[in-house]
Amino acid sequence: MPEQSKCTMRDVARLAGVSTSTVSAVINETVAVSPQRKIRVLRAMEALDYEPDAIARSLKTGRTNAIGIIVPDITNAFYPEVIRAAEEAAQEAGYSVLLCDSSEDSNLEERHLSALFSRRVDGILLACCVNSRAQQTLSRRRVPAVFVDRLPPASMVNTVCTDNVQAGCLATEHLIGLGHKRIGLLAGHTALSPHHDRLEGFRKAMQEAHLPILDEYLMTGDVQFEDGFDAARRMLHLPVPPTAIMASNNKLLMGVLRAAEEQPLRIPQDVSVLGFDDYLWNEHFNPSLTAIAQPARQIGRKSFELLQQLISGPAAARDSPLHAVFPAELRVRRSTGAPRG
Template structure:
């Protein structure tokens, strides 16, 4: 049988309201009365009703994190940064996995209106801009990884355009001119940004951007596989492929191998995010390192500031990314050999 506040009051010979004050506002109760109540609590092993206490304090000590796909390895590191920082400040984290469903994203946001969380970190931004703006005006809200142009909300991300341009230029520096790109879903701003960075690099080096060389994936390994097969079936196929993320890059490498090609000897493949798998698969994948843990940590620090009512001096944080060069992109000599082989093949045909 559970112990009630009235049981504590009876043992301590005080009113139930006094027990409540000792738990929530001890400074209003004499030291002698506090000791009596605390002794009774210890003897009875009384556990205060958390929900009731939260209602009185108008806080839950809980934050909501909305994730587009909890199975994606990228988000596990971001979530670690959020959770470690939250726990240090006495908060717990509840996760809302939208599975890339915009309607479900809105349903999780409704938890704020139901007073089930004190604030929210969005790791996805597929909802209507006006809806997010409305929520951010009423509740502490931080947007991490993704962003929305023109939205006045605290944001933590990297410069995806710059990162995509950097890795495409690395392929160009190795001698590649026929560079394809497997994008993410084009309704996601990160996909559009990385495509923009790819285009910028190609145009700045006077290289043609062939529409057939741009294939849209859906973030998954399977789509990386299928889109790579499409690229390899072209009459004039690319010599290298920049893939939106490492997971799709793994699929692309498998497609190349299944087609009898060697990576990077026959075709180079690069990814993005620097997931753990990128340094395990053979060949190890050249990629862009996102500071995943730091993104989560910074997002939670911003949210703590907003929940405390503190005015933030800076709202937009762009963290530094890094090009990680591994075996999958090959070297200048590899590209030179491939171009020579390609030219020989043309003469034979």
């Protein structure tokens, strides 16, 4: 049964018969220590079950080896994957992760930021919420930060995200390729960069195919199940309804499914359905759901890598912002098919 571990570097030093500086040198391998002393120190550390106090170390060095991650809603299955990958990379590099959930509330987001500043984190990974003031708040500080997935309107920031314009394009082209001409889009909250960009991709693809974009086939704004249900129902009841509907968010998509079921319309024979964000269970739906998949793990890992680069690189390197963009992938399943007739 080892010690109660209430022990400090001084205890180790005393037991080993050396000074605390030597213990520190052994721990950090910062200067050479003779082998026999090194062994004495290591033995003492072992015997006392010594563990360096990260707090004291941070106070002295000014570095905490901790980063903050703020997401708008950890319950949204996309973020856990990002977080996991980032945390994995962080842990490999000896960093810990302080997790904050802003609940899509910019005031809470600000409070989280303050807390992180106060804790002197070395850097921040942020998927910002609607109406976020984070960009200004961060620019006042000297804390390295990388915006992930949800980007602020401002430009001079470091970012990692999916190429959502391409994603919107890809999805639309898939449907056009199947023969669809009337495509509906529940675009979500266009103040959020992913939703905004997907809409843009949609527009681009439609234009390139010389297809008109009808107001009745476009819905922006809220992103809950009921919103999707209402919007899809409205579209499907039009005199000339769309033959395919895309939803920029999972809950909206569920709403579309429900609206189709209600009529009832068969998927994909009567209406094709496509979602953004691919989840494990999409494959097991009946019919299985065609979806755009984002490389969440890559995004998470890359975010941390960029952040670490900012943290440990020279301060000058922070002047021109870093960017990483990943392509989205289309997973074709059974919920999309050729339109009737």
